[in-house]
Amino acid sequence: MNENNEMNRAGAFADGEATAVFAPLDMSAFATPAFEEGGRSASRRRKRHAVWPWILLAVVVVLGAFVGGGIWFFQSHALPGVTLWGHSVTGSSYERVVSRIDAAVDDATVTVSYDGKTAKVSLKDLGLSVDSESIARQVMDAKRDEAWWQRYAFWNTADITVEPANAKAAVSDTLSQKLSIDEVKATDASLRLNEDGTGFDVVSGQQGQGADPAPVAKAAIAAVETLGSAPAKTVTVELKAIDPSVTDDIAAKAKATLDGLANKPVDIKIGDHTIATLGAQALAASTRIDANENGKLADNETRNGYVVFDADKLQKYYDDSVKPNLQSGREDREVIVNGVGEELKVLKEGHDGVTVAAGADSSVGADAVQAFAKGGGSVTVEGTVDPMKTKSTKRTVVIDLSDHTVTAYENGKAIMKFNAGIGRGNDPTTGECTGELCTPTYCDPNTYDNCTENGDFKIWLKYQSQNMSGNLTLSDGSNETWDAKNVGFVNYFSKTGCAIHRVATQTAMNNSQLVKGGGLWSHGCVGIGWDVAQQFYEWALMGTTVHVQA
Structure with a gap:
């Protein structure tokens, strides 16, 4: 039994042979350490080699964190090597730079003296301000490109040297008061607006007499720096x-700025449709000239050179002068055009049907000011537009030389037809130009033709009454002259002197008497x-097309 138990504990193979089972042998107990030269063990060497990569990784991580943290920090702080007026501002935040400039401005008081009297004068007393925020933005932007x-x-430097204020823009009022100086105030x-309201004229300034503020301003500005x-x-x-x-020169520069903007007005749009335009009059109502081009602006103001735009004033102009003219009901435009489509007269301006969404135009002033400051553009508001259409009435005149008639057409329909006398050189039956004085091509503008020319023309000159005279040299050397007084209702259509006018007779000769020319000829x-000349004169607008045919 004991023997069987031992076999069970030891285990058995399938063939029934018993096999002894031993516990695993720990060879490290018998191992002898291998030594390197100098007595260091190989295992210690392996451990040390395993530590170095971790140390190197830790150094890289620390350096990366330092570099990354530095880059993150300088995203919102002045970069290394940046100075302001020669003073380091590296690592300064925008707010810190603004604060330093404002503090320097507050502290920059100048002791002034005159005739034994002294006083303290600040930049504000001189009518000057410093736009610390604009300067701080330049500091923040330095080197970033x-x-x-x-x-x-840090060795790559950038010094911001922008002038805090313009000493020439200083005013002397407070300075003279503090020093009890009587002065004659200068006029800026x-x-x-010019006469037609499309641009600007300069009104000259006048010199004054008093305390010179420029040296005081320069001293205060130097202290700020x-x-x-x-x-x-x-x-x-x-x-x-x-x-x-504001000198005449500054005003002239401001005029150039405003004239340029008046030529590129800001459009107010709903979608692709322009519903109004802000031009010269809007600029006149919302701008001022500031000689201190670096001066601090109010929150609602924007600058373009010497011109300062006021968003609130521009919004008021829009509310008072533009918005009331926007009408929800469309009215079509009506015009008179000539045979080639050129506008001769506007009968009705017309307008779009415009509905602006509630509150959608409350920032028109602010948006338009930004556009003006950038040199022009457009402002978009929400709403709907029913675009107006243009109704055109086309006016043309046809002179038929063989039929001896003048016909007035509107949109291709004859509305007036008159009998007419034509040039003496035109054949009375065919209308063709014949005879020794006939010139088939256009003549010198200063030379009268003896024929009425064929071709297409435009009425280019009109007189209610005119004395007409001329002189033609015939082939036999003789001259033919004429001198007609008080020829009425003259409409010149050719540059060679041809016109449609009241027949040049001493007594009245009416339309019914001019059938086939009535036996009358002209040069x-x-x-x-x-009886019809005045009616035609008033109907035939300047630029009306005239077709002359044989």
Whole structure:
């Protein structure tokens, strides 16, 4: 039994042979450490080699975190190497730069003296301000368009040197008051709309007499540029002729800016349809000239050179002068055109049917100001448009030389037909130009033709009454002259002197008497009856097309 138990514990193969089972042998117990030269074990060497990659990885991670953190930090702070007026602002936030500039402006008071009297004068006293936010934006933007490795290199420098304010724009009012100086105030140059309201004229400024503010302003500005590290110098004030802050030259530059914008007005659109335009009058109502081109602006203001746009004033102009003219009901435009489609007269301007969505135009002023400051553009509002259509009435005149008639057409329909006398050189039956004085081509504009020319023309000159005279040299050397007084209702259509006019007779000769010309001839002109000449004159607008046929 004991023998069987031992076999069961040891296990058995399928052939019944018993096999002993031993516990695993731990060879490390018998191992002898291998030593390197110097007595260090191989296992210790392997452990040390396994540690170095982790150390290197940790260094890379730390450096990456440092570089990444630095890049992240400088996204919102001034880059390395950036200075403002020679003072380092590297690592400064936008808010910090604004604060430093504002503090320097507040501290930049100048001690002034005149005739034994002294006073303290600030930039504000001189009518000057500093746009610290604009300067700070320049600081933040410095170097950001350079390659990344130059962007963060501290040895690659960029100094922001923009002038805090324009000393020439300083005013002397407060300075003179503090020093008890009597002055004659200078008058600024200004702009006004020209006569047709499409542009601007300069109104010249006038010099004054008093304390010169420019040296005081320069001292205050120099103090600002130290960012508070040095006080302003004391200035002794002098009396002299004082130029206005807005000189004629500054006004002329502002005029050029505004005239350019008036020629590229801002359109107000609903979709693709222009419903109104802001031009010269809108600019006149919403702009001012600021001689201190770096001065601080109000929240509703935007600058383009010396011109400052006020969004609130432009919105008021739109609300008062533009919006009331927008009508929801469409009215079609009506015009008179000639035979080639050129407009001769507008009978009715017409307008689109426009409905602006509630509140959709509340920011027209602000949006249009931004467009003007950029040189023009458009503003889009929500709403609907029923576009107007244009109704055209086409007016043409046909002179038939063989039929001796003048016919007035509107849209291809004859509305008036008159008998007429024609040129003496035209054949009375065929209308063709014949005879020794006939010139089949166009003549010198200063030479009268003896025929009424064939071709297409436009009425280009009109007189209610005119004395007509001329002189023609015949082939036999003799001259033919004429001198007709008070020829009425003249409509010139050819540059060689041909016109449609009241027949040049001393007594009235009416339309019914001019059948086949009534036996009357002219030196190239077309004569119509006294009773119809005025009616035709008033109907035939300047530019009306005239077709002359044989």
